[in-house]
Amino acid sequence: MKLSNWLDWQLVAGCIVILVAAGIGVSSPSEYVVQVITLGALYAAVATAWSIAGGMGGLLLLGIISFFGVGAYVNGILFTKYGISPWINLMLGFLVAAALGRLIAALTLRFGLSEDYFAMFTVGISQVLKHLLLNWEYAGQATGIYITIIQDDFWMMSFVSRKPYLLIGLALLLGIVVITYLIQRSELGYRLAAVRLNNQAAEALGIDSVRTKTHAIVLSAGLSGMVGAFYSQFSTFIDPAQVFSLATNFEMLLGAVLGGRLTIIGPLLGSAALKPIQDVMRGLMGGGADALYLVFYGGLLVASCLLLPKGIAQYIQNWHKRHYAKSAPAEKQALAGEIK
Amino acid sequence: MSTPLLELREVTKRFRGLVAVDHVSFTVGAGEIIGIIGPNGSGKTTTFSCVSGFLVPEEGDILFEGTSIRGHRPSDIALRGVARTFQVVQPFEDLSVVENVVIGALRGGSVDLGEARDYAREVTEFVGLGPVAEQLAGSLTIPGRKRLEIAKALATRPKLLLLDEVMAGLRPSEVDLAIGLVRAIRDKGITVVLVEHLMRAVMALSERLLVLDHGALIAQGDPRTVIADEAVVEAYFGKAHAHA
Numbered sequence: 001m002k003l004s005n006w007l008d009w010q011l012v013a014g015c016i017v018i019l020v021a022a023g024i025g026v027s028s029p030s031e032y033v034v035q036v037i038t039l040g041a042l043y044a045a046v047a048t049a050w051s052i053a054g055g056m057g058g059l060l061l062l063g064i065i066s067f068f069g070v071g072a073y074v075n076g077i078l079f080t081k082y083g084i085s086p087w088i089n090l091m092l093g094f095l096v097a098a099a100l101g102r103l104i105a106a107l108t109l110r111f112g113l114s115e116d117y118f119a120m121f122t123v124g125i126s127q128v129l130k131h132l133l134l135n136w137e138y139a140g141q142a143t144g145i146y147i148t149i150i151q152d153d154f155w156m157m158s159f160v161s162r163k164p165y166l167l168i169g170l171a172l173l174l175g176i177v178v179i180t181y182l183i184q185r186s187e188l189g190y191r192l193a194a195v196r197l198n199n200q201a202a203e204a205l206g207i208d209s210v211r212t213k214t215h216a217i218v219l220s221a222g223l224s225g226m227v228g229a230f231y232s233q234f235s236t237f238i239d240p241a242q243v244f245s246l247a248t249n250f251e252m253l254l255g256a257v258l259g260g261r262l263t264i265i266g267p268l269l270g271s272a273a274l275k276p277i278q279d280v281m282r283g284l285m286g287g288g289a290d291a292l293y294l295v296f297y298g299g300l301l302v303a304s305c306l307l308l309p310k311g312i313a314q315y316i317q318n319w320h321k322r323h324y325a326k327s328a329p330a331e332k333q334a335l336a337g338e339i340k
Numbered sequence: 341m342s343t344p345l346l347e348l349r350e351v352t353k354r355f356r357g358l359v360a361v362d363h364v365s366f367t368v369g370a371g372e373i374i375g376i377i378g379p380n381g382s383g384k385t386t387t388f389s390c391v392s393g394f395l396v397p398e399e400g401d402i403l404f405e406g407t408s409i410r411g412h413r414p415s416d417i418a419l420r421g422v423a424r425t426f427q428v429v430q431p432f433e434d435l436s437v438v439e440n441v442v443i444g445a446l447r448g449g450s451v452d453l454g455e456a457r458d459y460a461r462e463v464t465e466f467v468g469l470g471p472v473a474e475q476l477a478g479s480l481t482i483p484g485r486k487r488l489e490i491a492k493a494l495a496t497r498p499k500l501l502l503l504d505e506v507m508a509g510l511r512p513s514e515v516d517l518a519i520g521l522v523r524a525i526r527d528k529g530i531t532v533v534l535v536e537h538l539m540r541a542v543m544a545l546s547e548r549l550l551v552l553d554h555g556a557l558i559a560q561g562d563p564r565t566v567i568a569d570e571a572v573v574e575a576y577f578g579k580a581h582a583h584a
């Protein structure tokens with residue numbers, strides 16, 4: 001682990017940001033602050049998970065909320081109907097969402113769906129799921145699912161205080177950040193870069209681009225599902241409109257794009273920067289203005305794709321390069337360290 | 341007779357009305373260096389694309405080590421041991437030279453990353469890109485890009501290497517180096533099929549020469565005999581010339 005290496009530096013910086021957030025949250029007397037940090041961590045966690053497929057893999061996996069929502073329902077149903085521990089449901093949320101990702105990959109990639117149709121398909125799936133759940137009586141239809149928490153029970157992830165949720169949320173985020181770091185440094189990181197940068201050249205060198213993209217989608221999907229499963233336990237209430245909301249979907253993506261989807265730290269910082277804006281927006285527009293958010297975030301997403309294609313993290317990376325070029329002679333950078 | 345390394349049987353590839361490759365049959369034995377020549381648009385690149393799986397011929401069959409590879413994914417064919425370069429070079433521009441080569445050396449992910457890194461460095465040195473190994477691939481000059489194209493393909497540890505005009509755009513001194521490089525590759529036991537316009541390089545390297553014209557294989561055999569062939573002269577210079 002060397003700070004002069006951009007990947008290592010990002011991991012360390014990410015850990016520090018998460019620790020600071022934990023410190024502020026734990027010491028804050030305000031329930032509101034704890035709530036905001038926890039939600040911010042969850043958005044950042046999904047944004048980071050998305051960046052595996054959406055950043056490293058260069059895939060327009062726009063409908064990330066599908067996996068989040070499915071994960072939320074996995075815990076919602078299994079916890080309330082069968083009393084299964086949310087800790088187990090995090091894993092099951094991962095598996096079910098990953099399976100959905102696998103299915104979407106199978107339906108789109110082998111048939112060579114073009115990029116824009118792939119993007120639309122993934123968004124479409126989220127709305128199909130929303131409507132399925134709106135009509136599924138067992139899952140509460142439009143009323144959704146309420147989770148009642150009466151007393152502290154660690155095994156059932158039930159806490160009267162909000163602070164344990166904050167810590168679990170941040171731990172999830174940390175876990176996902178570490179996973180993206182490990183992927184960037186691994187053989188999969190090279191395969192994803194190859195497929196993103198030149199699909200044809202990758203195939204010519206023996207990289208099965210369909211298999212590689214499938215791996216990325218499954219990982220992004222599974223991790224988002226895990227976060228969704230935790231979200232339902234934390235919020236104690238889910239309904240289809242909320243966990244398959246396109247406004248939330250684009251808020252999450254915006255964090256990743258604004259922050260820099262090719263980096264580890266980008267989605268984390270982007271989400272953190274966006275959180276206050278989101279709250280102001282919600283305050284200005286009031287509840288139920290989903291369509292307005294959508295226009296706003298959609299616009300912001302397009303603008304940041306055009307104006308800041310590599311995100312805020314690009315500036316940090318440039319600084320990092322200059323800083324360590326001065327203090328140490330040309331250090332060999334790992335894969336993503338070279339991505340301009 | 342032992343099975344040839346590569347065998348094309350009546351391979352035909354059409355683009356709408358145009359027959360780009362027309363019932364082409366030939367074999368490549370292990371250890372050979374074979375040259376393919378032909379005027380622009382005669383189907384040389386299309387033949388390579390059929391062998392490497394980027395195009396699927398409508399008719400005919402392609403066998404590698406005796407097994408049909410027709411319709412297989414390009415990545416699968418590459419892992420079986422057929423590597424190709426692209427006439428229009430295809431570097432991963434945002435990665436360094438050696439990282440480009442690492443991607444080949446990973447053999448689709450079956451080789452451990454550390455091992456792939458070591459091998460990539462070795463290959464990068466072998467093709468003469470050692471001094472620029474850490475530079476971004478996008479910053480290379482034409483000869484450098486051509487070498488990188490060869491290095492990526494070599495890193496996959498192929499049995500058969502298809503080189504598509506790797507000498508185009510090189511200066512004479514660079515061509516000499518490239519000829520040396522192709523010989524060195526063959527000396528490693530890799531079979532080479534070489535598409536090249538530059539006759540000096542083709543004649544220096546080829547043990548056997550194939551000539552394509554309008555997608556059809558019009559001559560093959562000993563290079564000196566082939567280039568004196570009437571049909572070949574005609575294909576290149578027109579009828580009048582052939583009878584002159």
Ligand SMILES: Nc1ncnc2c1ncn2[C@@H]1O[C@H](COP(=O)(O)OP(=O)(O)OP(=O)(O)O)[C@@H](O)[C@H]1O
Pocket residue numbers: 355358360378379380381382383384385386387427
């Ligand atoms: N993808 C394609 N779609 C349609 N036509 C194509 C395609 N690729 C090649 N062709 C046509 O097929 C014919 C053979 O092309 P090919 O590229 O194989 O020739 P070549 O011998 O490699 O020529 P050059 O020496 O210029 O590289 C040409 O007429 C070309 O225009």
Ligand SMILES: [Mg+2]
Pocket residue numbers: 384385386427
């Ligand atoms: Mg050609």
